[in-house]
Amino acid sequence: MVRIKTEVREQVMGQTRQALLNAAAEEFSSQGYDQANINAISIKAGFAKGTVYNYFPSKQALLKALIDSIAQEHLEYLRSAILSEDDPALRLERFFQDGFEYVARHTQRARVMFNTVNSSNQAQKGYCFRAYQPMFQLVAGQILLPGMQQGLFRLTEPEQTAILIMTIYLGTASQVDEQGRPWLNPENVADFVLHALRTVKETRSLGERR
Amino acid sequence: MVRIKTEVREQVMGQTRQALLNAAAEEFSSQGYDQANINAISIKAGFAKGTVYNYFPSKQALLKALIDSIAQEHLEYLRSAILSEDDPALRLERFFQDGFEYVARHTQRARVMFNTVNSSNQAQKGYCFRAYQPMFQLVAGQILLPGMQQGLFRLTEPEQTAILIMTIYLGTASQVDEQGRPWLNPENVADFVLHALRTVKETRSLGERR
Amino acid sequence: MVRIKTEVREQVMGQTRQALLNAAAEEFSSQGYDQANINAISIKAGFAKGTVYNYFPSKQALLKALIDSIAQEHLEYLRSAILSEDDPALRLERFFQDGFEYVARHTQRARVMFNTVNSSNQAQKGYCFRAYQPMFQLVAGQILLPGMQQGLFRLTEPEQTAILIMTIYLGTASQVDEQGRPWLNPENVADFVLHALRTVKETRSLGERR
Amino acid sequence: MVRIKTEVREQVMGQTRQALLNAAAEEFSSQGYDQANINAISIKAGFAKGTVYNYFPSKQALLKALIDSIAQEHLEYLRSAILSEDDPALRLERFFQDGFEYVARHTQRARVMFNTVNSSNQAQKGYCFRAYQPMFQLVAGQILLPGMQQGLFRLTEPEQTAILIMTIYLGTASQVDEQGRPWLNPENVADFVLHALRTVKETRSLGERR
DNA sequence: TATGAATGAGAGTTCATTCAT
């Protein structure tokens, strides 16, 4: 009995929490953190103002929880996409392809992330970067390193190049027009990056082999 | 007499206006637009709160005026740097080299620009983009087009590629550590972009084959 | 059966009620009424927030019940102490001696009472005074009146003097330093009051001995 | 010109500040600190809510400023009253007489002081005690010490006795009925304290003379 | 009987903006 009750309650609480996080994503993405209104979030979630504070101790904490949630989802989305390919070049294409797709499918959450990563609030920016650390490692460890080891990519500092690629991803994926359509398409971006990474030798040899 | 007086007045007003813009750059860069405090700006400039409103009708207008000022200075800085070279590849290197240098020398103003370009406030973001339009054209018209015409760069959509390069510039130049030092250095970034743009033929050192 | 069940229930309810009153004493004494937190009280008592409202209809009512409990205990404590002596002077000494002792032993409850008696909330203050009415009567009827009748004390308005003595008791007993130790000791206070009350005759009797 | 302007402004600011302090005294005295409403204070003073914060950084700071103001006025009132007499006994009478008078004339301010001295907020209580330190010294140094030196008062610890007398003053002067009239009158209280302090010899000698 | 999620009035505080001097 008690067990069931507890389970039901936890499920309800989970739903409420999720509803609040979704509403927060909507508000933060459209208004930015400073202009976001806690009252508006609670209303969007279908609850009263005070309910937000039953789940998150402060506006800050709400943002952090949201960032955690986004980073985890975003990472999982890209990890499975990348690891579905074996070839590093294809993995890179997948990274941009599915990366843009993630942004298109989770526009609000992605915008929150972009805003936070570029925030002038150093604490927030730092928190977001830390949450995204695994993705940097994913790019460096699962795309660049194998690519270099297989002679497909030029030899560069994997960490530095990972930062560069992440910067390009975050930069290009976040620039959208008024209707929310990205200015650049993922194929072009991936192509650009592939050209930048490929080894001259490999390119040439491919041609010469034939 | 009246003429002279007027000139003196205009000069004084110009100084005051500039002092306010500088103070605004300091405040906006460290606090972000929303957290920036008009009173703090006036104090930093050595004036009283009300004086700000003698020069700018609102906080918004102050930001826009500052963005205009920054964009103009930034553009002039890069235009003269680029045009000092003839070779498109060298111009691209200059673009990143002097672009990073501008950020290093005018950290606060650059930060204001980065913050505004990435703002979640669409009006501000749009205004900033419009102010930077000439720089997109500079990259497309003075670097990419000549490069392609001379066969140095692969054939791509100049506008799209200019957006990409600007994105990379804005992204890489704005990422700095706690001490304000950029995570990436301009040489590496320029190198990366050059690799992405060069024609395979040229890279392969056509000469070597023979 | 029903009878027994009812008894058990009443006992359990009595324990819960007492636990809540104790927790309330702890919270009210340290935070004051306005700053006291119902949730904190329930947690200190080992129950949930809602339980408080199963026993007391409101925060106000909880305070009043606590004041009643304290006043009753406090009165009983002092009544038995006083009545254990026959001599009015000794009773007065006992009053301060055991009064201070009560405060030392029931610090939290005593503090609640002091706070409430001195509250700026007239309703609370009045309620507390009414609850303490019997103690005023105890002082007037069991100490001052007998003392005057026996010629030990000067003739004064017993009610007025009782107020004065109660004021001195409440004032001196409530002033404690950071460690909770009273600034004044009961002997000195009792001595002071005895000097104030004694008849000149009695004093003079020293001289008559000669 | 500038001088005059500045003087006028300072005078106006002083008036505003005083109006706010008076309104604060009204509100704090009737509602207590926690229940006092900053908005109500500003309205009572004839200003908008925000104006309070142009003069006092917080509600706490407003209370402290008020306490300082009260303590200074109260001390000055009693110091001049006491020092107008030479005889320690008359000074003591004056102390209670004029002390009660001060309370009657500045009811609100006095109530704020009583509330704060008895506050359950230790920081506030401590601040108030510190502000009243000079009055303890006044009683000890200008009444008790001379009285003992002249053989009028029994030999006791002046500091301890000063605390006792201050406690009696604060306790008796603060107890008023619904109409604001004190329960005790200053003559009786002074008489009580004088009886407690007087030397036996003096008392006896009066009787023996006859 | 006990629970604790939900509520929403309320309060302190901030600050862009106005305007009389």
Add this chain to the structure above:
DNA sequence: AATGAATGAACTCTCATTCAT
């Protein structure tokens, strides 16, 4: 032109109280 006192909307956060389970 410069000032800064005054304004009041807006916002975050608190918490006593309710009530379905």
